[in-house]
Amino acid sequence: MAKLCPPFSGSSGNSYYLEASGSGILIDCGRSAKQLENALRDNNIDVGSIRAIFITHEHSDHVSALRVFSVRHGIPVYASPGTAQYLKSNGIINEKVDMRPLTLDGTELESMCVRPFRISHDCAEGYGYCVETQDGRITAFATDTGIVTAEIKNALAGCDTVVLESNHDVGMLRYGSYPYVLKRRILSDIGHLSNELCADTCAGLVDSGTTRLLLAHLSKENNFPDLAKQTTLSRLQEKGMKQNVDFMLSVVPEISVGNTVIY
Numbered sequence: 001m002a003k004l005c006p007p008f009s010g011s012s013g014n015s016y017y018l019e020a021s022g023s024g025i026l027i028d029c030g031r032s033a034k035q036l037e038n039a040l041r042d043n044n045i046d047v048g049s050i051r052a053i054f055i056t057h058e059h060s061d062h063v064s065a066l067r068v069f070s071v072r073h074g075i076p077v078y079a080s081p082g083t084a085q086y087l088k089s090n091g092i093i094n095e096k097v098d099m100r101p102l103t104l105d106g107t108e109l110e111s112m113c114v115r116p117f118r119i120s121h122d123c124a125e126g127y128g129y130c131v132e133t134q135d136g137r138i139t140a141f142a143t144d145t146g147i148v149t150a151e152i153k154n155a156l157a158g159c160d161t162v163v164l165e166s167n168h169d170v171g172m173l174r175y176g177s178y179p180y181v182l183k184r185r186i187l188s189d190i191g192h193l194s195n196e197l198c199a200d201t202c203a204g205l206v207d208s209g210t211t212r213l214l215l216a217h218l219s220k221e222n223n224f225p226d227l228a229k230q231t232t233l234s235r236l237q238e239k240g241m242k243q244n245v246d247f248m249l250s251v252v253p254e255i256s257v258g259n260t261v262i263y
Contacts, residue, residue, distance in 0.1 A: 002133050004161065005260040007039035009216045009252040014062050016141060016163060017045055020133035021111035026053045026075075027129055027141045030061045033068035042257050047073050051109050054102075055079040056119065056144060057126035058086045071096045078102050080116070082125025102127065117155035119145040122190040130155055137161070137263070143217040146191040148201045156201075157208040161263065163252065164201060166215035166232065167192035168222035176222055192217070195228050199235035206236060206247045212263065216252040225251040 003019040013030030017040065024045070029036065040047055053075055056062055066087070070077050076098040079087065084101075087093045106115040111134050116127035121144045128142040140156050142148075143165040156162055173183055173194075186192050193201075202213050215228050229251050233243065241247060253259065 001135070001262065002137055002139065003260055003262050004139060004163075004214075005043050005045060006163070006214070006216065006252045006256050007036060007043060008255060010218055010254045011061055011220060012254065013064065014143065014217060015039075015065075017043075017050070018112070018131055018139055019045075019049060020135075022049060023051050023110045023112075024049045025109065025112065025114065025131070026050055028056055028062040029053055029066040029069055030064055033065040033072060036065045036069055039255065039257075043260060050075050052107075052114075053077045054114055054116075054129055055083055055087075056128060056141070057121060057123035058083050058090075058092065059123060059144070062144075063087065063092055067093045067097055070098065074098070076100050078107060078114070080125040080127055083123070083127075086124040115155075118149070118151055120147050120149055120152075120190055121145055122185065122188075128152065128155065130159060139163070143193075145193055146187075146189040148193070148197065153201075153204070156205055156210070159205070159210055161212040161214070161261075162202075162205055162210050163214045163216050164198055164205075165193040165217045166195050166198035166223070166228040166251075167217050168194055168219045169224075169227055169231075170194050170196060173219075173222040178221070186222075192219075195223065195231040198228070199232040202232045202247075202249075203235050203239050203241070206241050207239070210247070212248045212261070214250055214252050214261075218251065218254075220254070225253070
């Protein structure tokens, strides 16, 4: 049995907690250490259960709490060499942080094995993660990617639960108030995944055996939770897939309290 809780999701901060057999990990460490500690407490998560923090990439909404939180609680941090180097050279972490290298074949941590896969984002060396628990269930985290590459598709195929980015509605972004340069970045292959691309990906995932989909990292300015959900739901229904029969679909809120998923 696994427990998944997303304390934060979105441009203001991202962090996901996954637990199996009493031990857990964090994927990313956004917002402040105090906010993260409060969010974990509000979701009845014991910080002492966290065995490791896995960082996807170095952008501030994924690492702003990292140094203080990891040092305060003595939690090791795993990241790619490129991400680790960026964090060190830019003073985001210091020598007190217990940084450890990613193992591409998988990092074994008590009741789970964490395997990275490359994402397509404008960062030093970004990765998403597939986490397999002792009962053979696999939970995947794929946010902050402009496109779904063949490597990402292969990593996500057959995963039981997938947390997937549904960042923006293309029309809202194009006609919104963002500067042109920022719009171009988000829409690029190394930007963020749109509702439409997310929906297409979800259809393939359900076809491969995924039963639980969580839409994450929504833009506050260029998306709405109902719009993101309806875009994916419509695509799945077009394929003849039935909600709560073939799949379960939900949107991860910006701040979660009581949204823990147990499976």
